[in-house]
Amino acid sequence: MTPRLLLIPLLLSVLVASATSALAQDKGSVNPKPLPPLANPNDPKLGAKELFARKVLPAAMPTQSIGSYVKGCLAGAAQMPLNGDTWQVMRLSRNRYWGHPEMIALLKRLAAKAHKDAGWPGILVGDIGQPRGGPALSGHASHQIGLDADIWLTPMPNRMYSREEREETSAVMMVRDDRLDVDPKVFTPGHVLVLRDAAQEPAVQRIFVNPAIKKALCREAKGDRSWLSKIRPWWGHDYHFHIRMRCPAGSPHCEGQKSQSEDEGCKPADLAFWFKDSVLHPKPPPTPPKPRPPMTLAQLPAECKAVLKAPDAKP
Numbered sequence: 001m002t003p004r005l006l007l008i009p010l011l012l013s014v015l016v017a018s019a020t021s022a023l024a025q026d027k028g029s030v031n032p033k034p035l036p037p038l039a040n041p042n043d044p045k046l047g048a049k050e051l052f053a054r055k056v057l058p059a060a061m062p063t064q065s066i067g068s069y070v071k072g073c074l075a076g077a078a079q080m081p082l083n084g085d086t087w088q089v090m091r092l093s094r095n096r097y098w099g100h101p102e103m104i105a106l107l108k109r110l111a112a113k114a115h116k117d118a119g120w121p122g123i124l125v126g127d128i129g130q131p132r133g134g135p136a137l138s139g140h141a142s143h144q145i146g147l148d149a150d151i152w153l154t155p156m157p158n159r160m161y162s163r164e165e166r167e168e169t170s171a172v173m174m175v176r177d178d179r180l181d182v183d184p185k186v187f188t189p190g191h192v193l194v195l196r197d198a199a200q201e202p203a204v205q206r207i208f209v210n211p212a213i214k215k216a217l218c219r220e221a222k223g224d225r226s227w228l229s230k231i232r233p234w235w236g237h238d239y240h241f242h243i244r245m246r247c248p249a250g251s252p253h254c255e256g257q258k259s260q261s262e263d264e265g266c267k268p269a270d271l272a273f274w275f276k277d278s279v280l281h282p283k284p285p286p287t288p289p290k291p292r293p294p295m296t297l298a299q300l301p302a303e304c305k306a307v308l309k310a311p312d313a314k315p
Contacts, residue, residue: 055130086156087108098128099146151194155190211275
């Protein structure tokens with residue numbers, strides 16, 4: 001998508017990205033309280049996010065990603081194990097460590113590669129998706145079909161985080177205060193290698209990063225640079241990068257995105273839009289936009305009703 005086309009959804013994108021960026025910093029709870037029962041779960045005006053957020057386990061159904069990244073659901077989700085030799089899952093209280101099994105397998109591979117290539121102890125895994133996908137109560141417009149995942153740009157420490165630390169530790173800001181480049185005190189050659197490893201996964205279609213990080217990658221990538229075409233500048237993503245997979249086989253109702261250009265996206269004209277003052281420091285509209293009504297279940301693919309009604313998979 002060209003910068004000119006991106007001007008159309010600018011305001012909405014800024015709002016969504018700001019919420020997503022902040023989400024990596026939002027603290028969780030060691031003792032989260034379950035959501036209260038809904039007074040009228042069959043209300044057709046009820047936001048679908050209220051229904052999906054109350055499902056704490058996946059649907060006992062064959063695995064399928066259904067719909068689009070921003071309007072869909074997930075049947076037969078797999079859980080990312082909370083601990084591995086080369087990864088730890090953060091913000092456990094959100095219960096967003098579920099995804100398509102191919103996403104879970106990809107994250108495990110990436111964790112091992114990050115350890116081998118970048119010398120990191122491992123990766124910190126942020127949000128993947130809810131047990132049945134669907135819209136979330138906070139933070140994300142996407143992450144609905146188990147094919148999106150956030151990876152913190154903070155390397156995993158060489159020890160196991162406590163539960164309290166997983167809820168309260170903040171990710172490290174990678175971008176300078178002026179927003180024009182990365183902070184060299186925290187952004188290292190290891191970050192370049194981890195992002196390269198993620199982009200070189202054939203099933204990965206896009207990786208979203210802050211424009212300053214894309215700028216740094218363009219400057220510092222060596223050798224085969226073809227993977228840079230998958231790295232897409234986007235609002236937010238100062239603290240984490242966002243992996244997006246292609247629709248997998250066996251998910252006929254999955255609605256993917258068009259393939260992007262294979263160009264590196266590193267020419268000055270490719271990046272100039274993102275460093276305009278109007279983009280870095282957008283002025284608020286004279287009249288605040290009215291909140292959009294929440295997405296309802298009827299607006300999701302019809303198959304998502306069955307996903308919601310299905311019995312819980314065995315823990």
